[in-house]
Amino acid sequence: MGKQSCLHKQKLKKGLWSPEEDEKLLKHIAKYGHSSWSSVPKLAGLQRCGKSCRLRWINYLRPDLKRGAFLQEEEDLIIELHAALGNRWSQIAAQLPGRTDNEIKNLWNSCIKKKLKQKGIDPNTHKPLSENEGTEDDKISSGTGNLKQTELDSALELMPGIEKDSTMNSIGHYSLSQLGCCTSTTILSGSSNLLFWLKQSNREFGMNPELSCSSITSATPSVSSSNLYNSMDLKAIADLPYWEAGNPNSSSNKNCTSINGDLCSWPDLTAERGNKYHLTGGNEEMKWSECLQSNLPVSSLPHCHNQPLHAGDLKVETHFDLESLNLCFQNH
DNA sequence: AAACGCTACAACCGCGCGAGG
DNA sequence: GCCTCGCGCGGTTGTAGCGTT
Known part of the structure; x- marks a missing residue:
């Protein structure tokens, strides 16, 4: 038998809140938290x-809530985030300042779902309705909040030089949303390499220094909002030879991605990749969507320093070899 | 004007998880 | 290791308000 509702413990009021009740609650929280x-x-x-x-x-009562109708940009962002995160409303809400998970969930169920269907898009898979087969089977059953296999596959398609192997599965999809700029971290089980990549859809770049892992010790690798990207093409940070998992603080092997305190660094792969994965950028303006589709050397892409980031501007997915990750946690 | 249906939003419920005893 | 408790999440239900008949 499940837990009893809190309302069963004693005679408590249910239903809509009166202004008097709101006032009592507001006063109390203002005074005592x-x-x-x-x-x-x-x-x-x-x-x-x-x-x-x-x-x-x-x-309802929180002072930082944004009341009123959703902007078109907000709706677009919700659709984009839902495609990546599924029904993880709290994670989606964290990307929309002033909006609650409940509000977004309601908007999705009452409005956005309908609009997508009218456009011939399946709101669950974000694919054309005709392509909708076997989606339940695609879901991976282990882990917490998993990516669907189809999502994982499409994400891996963005990874230059990465070939999916049969043991590569998503086992977790963790939120970075509390950090303000980023949406998700994924842990891959069975992959042989430590992988990082960044993808951004339909938005121009504007990001700056240094990828940083700020909570590696809490088993939720994340990216600090204050110090982001040294150069824009994090999709290039992929298929690294291996991760120096046994000693993440060591800088002895410059060809490894490493986690050193709060700083996450990665090798310059220029030599190995014939410039293809050089991590410093040029000065040209280019949209990320174009970057993803191009085979241009990364060194010709723009290098954007100190430009403001906005919630939802980025989708960051950080993939770790689980075994290495566990070793890393043990070492911290 | 009343009844009905629809929609958007507010609130409830059950469950899982982590912390603490 | 087990139990209890509190919190947070996502699914579901309830309800107010509006438009239509």
Whole structure:
């Protein structure tokens, strides 16, 4: 039997919140904060459960909420993020400042789904409705919040020099959203190499220094919003020879990607790749979508320093060989 | 004016997970 | 290792408001 609803524990009020209740909750949180939601109703003098108070605060009363209709740009971003993340509403919401997961979920179910269907696009797969077969079977069953196999396959298509092997599976898809700029981290199980790549869809570049892993010790590799990309073509950071997993802080092997404290670095592959994967850019303007489709040497691509990033501008996917990742965590 | 249907939004519910005892 | 508790997430249901008949 599942847990009982908090409303069963005692006679608590359900349904819509009155202005008086809102005021009580607002006053209480303004004065004392909400360190423990379970104690909020009692202290605030509300006949509600803590869960209900939390929901009311997050979805309605929070001062940083953006009210009003969604902009077209926001809808576009939601569709884009949903294609990458699926129904991970909280992760999607984290990319839209002032919007709640509930709000986005409602918009999706009541509006966006319908619009996509009208355009002949399956809202679940983001593919034309006619191509919709076997999607359930494509899902990978292990791990947390997995990519669909089809998503993994299409992502791997973006990886120059990477050939998918039969043991390569997505086992986890973790949010970087709390960091503001990036959307996801994926951990690959069974892949032989440590892989990084960045893809951005339909937006121009604007990013700057240094990929950084700021929470490697918490088993959720992530990218700091404050120090991002040294050069734009992170898709080139792929298919590295191996990762010096046993000693991530060592700089002895310059050909390895390494994690050194908060800094994640990668080798200049110029020599090995005949300039194809050179990580420093040129001065030309180019859209990322064009980069992905081009075979241009990366060195001819723009090098954008100190340009502002906006939520949703980037999709960063960081792929780790699981075994190496575990070793890394042990070493921290 | 009343009944009905539709839509968008608010709120609830069950579950999983992690922390702490 | 087990249990309890609190939190957060995603799915689902409830409800208010509006338009149509």
